Amino acid sequence: MTRTKKYLAFFIFINIFFVFLLIYKQSYFTKTSYDQQILEQQRNDLIEEEMVLTRELYELKNPKKINEYATKKLGMKKMGLKQAKKISPEGIINSEEN
Amino acid sequence: MNRGKKIRSSILFLCFLIIYLFILGKIFYIQIIQKPFFQELGKQQYNCNVTTTPARAPIFDCNGKPLAMNSESLSAFILPKQIEEPEKLFSFLKKHFPSAFERWQQNKTKHFLYIKRRLSPYELVLIKEQNIKDIKLIKEPCRFYPSETVGTIIGITDIDNNGLFGLEKTFNDKLNGKPTVHSLERDARSGHFYFNKKTTVQGKEGSPLYLTIDSDLQYLAYEELMGILDEFEAKEGGVVIVNPTTGAILSSLSYPDFNPNDTKSINQEYTKNFPFTQGYEFGSVIKVFSAMAALEEGIITSEDLVDCEGKKSAYIDGMKVNTVSAQGIIPFSEVIEKTNNIGTAKVVKNLGPKLYDHYKKVRFGEKTGLNFPGEQQGFITPPNKWSKRSIISLSFGYEIRVNMIQLAQAFGIIVNEGRLVPLHLIKGTQKPPTEPLYSPKTIEEIKKILTNTVQHGTAHRARIKGYNIMGKTGTANLIEDGKYNPNKNIFTFCGIVEKGNYKRVIITYVKESQLKRLLYSAMVAVPLFERVTEKMLIHDKII
Numbered sequence: 001m002t003r004t005k006k007y008l009a010f011f012i013f014i015n016i017f018f019v020f021l022l023i024y025k026q027s028y029f030t031k032t033s034y035d036q037q038i039l040e041q042q043r044n045d046l047i048e049e050e051m052v053l054t055r056e057l058y059e060l061k062n063p064k065k066i067n068e069y070a071t072k073k074l075g076m077k078k079m080g081l082k083q084a085k086k087i088s089p090e091g092i093i094n095s096e097e098n
Numbered sequence: 099m100n101r102g103k104k105i106r107s108s109i110l111f112l113c114f115l116i117i118y119l120f121i122l123g124k125i126f127y128i129q130i131i132q133k134p135f136f137q138e139l140g141k142q143q144y145n146c147n148v149t150t151t152p153a154r155a156p157i158f159d160c161n162g163k164p165l166a167m168n169s170e171s172l173s174a175f176i177l178p179k180q181i182e183e184p185e186k187l188f189s190f191l192k193k194h195f196p197s198a199f200e201r202w203q204q205n206k207t208k209h210f211l212y213i214k215r216r217l218s219p220y221e222l223v224l225i226k227e228q229n230i231k232d233i234k235l236i237k238e239p240c241r242f243y244p245s246e247t248v249g250t251i252i253g254i255t256d257i258d259n260n261g262l263f264g265l266e267k268t269f270n271d272k273l274n275g276k277p278t279v280h281s282l283e284r285d286a287r288s289g290h291f292y293f294n295k296k297t298t299v300q301g302k303e304g305s306p307l308y309l310t311i312d313s314d315l316q317y318l319a320y321e322e323l324m325g326i327l328d329e330f331e332a333k334e335g336g337v338v339i340v341n342p343t344t345g346a347i348l349s350s351l352s353y354p355d356f357n358p359n360d361t362k363s364i365n366q367e368y369t370k371n372f373p374f375t376q377g378y379e380f381g382s383v384i385k386v387f388s389a390m391a392a393l394e395e396g397i398i399t400s401e402d403l404v405d406c407e408g409k410k411s412a413y414i415d416g417m418k419v420n421t422v423s424a425q426g427i428i429p430f431s432e433v434i435e436k437t438n439n440i441g442t443a444k445v446v447k448n449l450g451p452k453l454y455d456h457y458k459k460v461r462f463g464e465k466t467g468l469n470f471p472g473e474q475q476g477f478i479t480p481p482n483k484w485s486k487r488s489i490i491s492l493s494f495g496y497e498i499r500v501n502m503i504q505l506a507q508a509f510g511i512i513v514n515e516g517r518l519v520p521l522h523l524i525k526g527t528q529k530p531p532t533e534p535l536y537s538p539k540t541i542e543e544i545k546k547i548l549t550n551t552v553q554h555g556t557a558h559r560a561r562i563k564g565y566n567i568m569g570k571t572g573t574a575n576l577i578e579d580g581k582y583n584p585n586k587n588i589f590t591f592c593g594i595v596e597k598g599n600y601k602r603v604i605i606t607y608v609k610e611s612q613l614k615r616l617l618y619s620a621m622v623a624v625p626l627f628e629r630v631t632e633k634m635l636i637h638d639k640i641i
Contacts, residue, residue: 033293048170055169058244063317081562081632086641 146282147298152275154239154259155304157252157266159313160346160525166252166266169242172235174213174225178206180232187232194224215257216240241266242359245313247320247351249358250371251523253471263369265307265523268471275304308525310346315339318633319349323606326626327353331612337630338373338502338605342510342594345519345528348602350374350503370472373502377474378607380505381574382437382619383592384495386544387508388446389434391456393540397448400431400543406441414443417487422573422618431547435555437571439494446493451481453492459535460508461518462500468523476500495574502605509592509603512548512568516541548594559624560593562631565640569593569627571619576610586610591623595631600640604630 059065070076128136157166181187191199191213198213205211213233214221225233241255253264260274261267278301283294319337327335336352352372356364370376392398406425411418421439425432433441446453457463463478479488479497491497500508507521516534548568552560556571572590575582590607606626611617635641 030293037292051168051170054164054167055242058164058167058242062244062246063314064246067321079636081635081641084636084641086639 144283146284148280148282149277150280150301151277152301152303154241154255155273155275155306157273157307157309159245159248159309159311160348161312161314162308163245163313165243165245165248165309165311165313167242167244169240170237171216171240172222173215173238174217174221174233174235176202176211176213176232176234178202178208178211182231186228186230190228190230190233194221245317246357246359247316247355248311248313250352250355250369251309251311251350252358253369254358254361263471264371265309265471268469269307273304273307276302310341310348310523310525311350312348312637315634315637316349316351318637319630320351320353322626322629322633323351323353325629326608326622330608330617330622332608332610332622333612334372334609335626336372336502336605336607337626338506338603339630339634340506340510340521340603342506342513342519342601342603343599345507345510345521345531347503347506347521347523350523352376371470373506373605374468374470375472375474375501377476377499377501378588378590378609379496379499379574379577380588380590380607381495381572382439383505383570383572383590384498384500385434385437385442385493385572386512386548386570386592387457387460387462388442388449388453388493389430389547390536390540390544391449391453392430392445393543394456394536395449395452398430398445400429400547402430403427404430404433404441404445406433406438406444409440412440414440414447414490415486417490419443419490431543431550434547434570435551437551437556443490443493447489450489451484453489454478454481457492457498460511462498462504462508466503466507466521467529468503468521470503470523473503474499474501476504495572502607505592506603506605509594509605511535512541512544513594513596513601513603552593556618556620557591557593557624559620560591560627560631562595562628562635564597565631565635566596567593567631568596569624571624573617573619587617589617589619589622591619591627593627593631595635597640600638602631602634604634606630 071078153168156164156168159165176187188199191202195213198211202211215238217225217235225235239259241259243249243252243254249264251264253266254262255266256262261270266273277299278297279299281296281298282292284292319339323335323337326332334353337349338347338351339349340347350371350373352370354365354368356368393400398404405427406421408426409424410422411420413419419440422437425436425438425441428436428438428441430441430445432438433445449456457478463476465473465475477499479492488497503521507518510521511518514531515538516536517531518535519531520529522528545568548570549566551557551571552567552569557569560567560569570592572588572592574588574590575584576586576588577583578586588607588609589611590605593604593606595602595604604627606623608622608626611622
């Protein structure tokens with residue numbers, strides 16, 4: 001093989017190599033982009049789920065519902081200031097004593 | 099080659115030449131002349147602009163509890179141009195969604211048509227049960243309000259999730275943020291994925307709003323208000339709780355109100371937060387400020403004696419003045435404690451137009467600067483429009499219309515040693531206090547008077563052992579058909595609760611009791627104050 005032919009073969013090989021590299025890069029990029037979008041979708045689904053759960057949590061935390069449950073179902077009674085006691089290192093303090 | 103063959107081959111060559119030339123011409127036309135058109139067409143197929151609207155920011159109370167948060171609702175729609183089961187859809191819509199049916203009949207060529215937005219659980223079940231292919235569901239953002247008692251402050255959003263009234267409307271742009279526009283290079287096959295994403299318009303996330311309102315305290319006060327309104331069969335009432343030291347509004351509620359999570363039938367009148375939007379002539383509670391003016395101007399001291407004429411009705415400068423109970427010659431402090439109109443008018447009339455200046459000094463008749471939607475400015479009859487009666491009326495709280503927030507702000511002056519601390523509703527918008535508006539002596543004297551009003555005067559039911567309670571009652575007639583109706587009253591109590599550094603101003607009012615007996619503020623608004631205060635002290639763990 002002459003020197004010219006060798007150079008030519010090397011040149012063609014390099015070109016083909018770069019073409020494959022470019023194809024690989026593009027397909028890798030597409031795959032990563034696809035994965036990213038799948039993850040984005042999963043994140044959005046999780047955000048949505050979190051929103052639903054947060055709403056449920058605050059629906060349950062509604063003081064009106066807690067009040068109704070405590071008074072009607074558990075038979076609890078509302079506390080007056082006179083019944084309130086403060087527990088401190090010095091002992092139990094009634095509201096009126098202070 | 100004979101001549102015939104030559105001619106045939108020449109014709110054939112010519113034909114091919116024409117065809118090739120035509121093709122070349124067409125290629126030239128498409129590639130060169132029509133290049134921009136096809137380029138644009140290609141872009142339209144591969145590229146698309148997607149607008150991403152950021153989630154509306156939440157609203158929190160002072161403890162970080164959400165007052166307005168995002169949720170999702172389902173809406174049903176059809177694509178009128180692609181209907182597969184027209185008969186089934188026809189009968190279903192006609193029966194269950196007649197308005198959507200009518201719209202469909204009128205817009206059969208449209209690409210997209212909503213059947214119903216924000217479906218109720220019943221409607222959703224109905225649609226799902228029928229399983230009609232043409233009816234599709236779409237998720238749309240909406241608001242959820244965990245604490246219903248703050249509805250009149252927060253307001254609601256409309257069907258497109260834009261603020262309709264209340265703070266949702268005032269801070270709509272801040273909460274909404276700005277949408278971001280992306281340019282996407284789609285995949286040709288499914289169109290569901292993209293290769294390239296460029297931001298063409300950079301948006302902005304909405305900023306959350308932090309209020310000074312304590313939603314738990316608001317609920318506790320609401321419960322007590324409802325109890326009193328029920329007991330006295332009253333039409334309207336309200337409670338305002340303020341931290342006078344910082345100017346934070348901790349609670350502002352009124353009834354009638356509405357449930358922000360149930361917006362199907364809202365009476366617009368009930369969407370208002372009356373402490374802000376409703377001004378009243380509160381009557382005797384205003385005596386606190388007329389007394390402060392008299393003490394500050396040095397026209398009287400709290401020990402000076404005043405002749406209250408020992409009767410329930412008297413003439414002052416030819417004007418008839420009525421009072422609840424008859425008193426004789428008593429010190430000025432007792433005139434206020436026992437809320438005697440005759441004694442108050444006799445003293446305060448000597449102030450003349452200065453009384454107006456004093457009312458303006460405590461910022462009555464001007465907006466609080468909170469920018470609350472629909473806030474009422476209030477009104478004080480200016481001296482140039484005074485009648486002979488005006489100075490007398492103004493001395494005990496008539497011809498002066500203020501809202502409860504203005505009243506709470508003015509009461510803060512007493513707690514803050516004469517300085518006015520402007521109120522605020524949004525965290526971080528606190529304004530500095532003013533220079534002292536009243537001398538320490540005046541403040542000292544008025545504090546004594548207000549303490550005695552609770553200890554020995556009209557508001558003795560407001561006493562709570564172990565706490566320093568000050569306050570003033572007010573019972574005022576309401577205007578009906580242009581004149582004061584003695585049977586329609588507004589009962590008010592403005593109170594201050596102190597224990598060490600813990601200070602709160604609480605205003606309670608009840609309007610138009612339907613009970614057919616003589617009522618005074620001490621019987622209606624004072625018990626409400628007492629109940630709210632007890633709940634507040636337990637809630638704040640001030641024991």
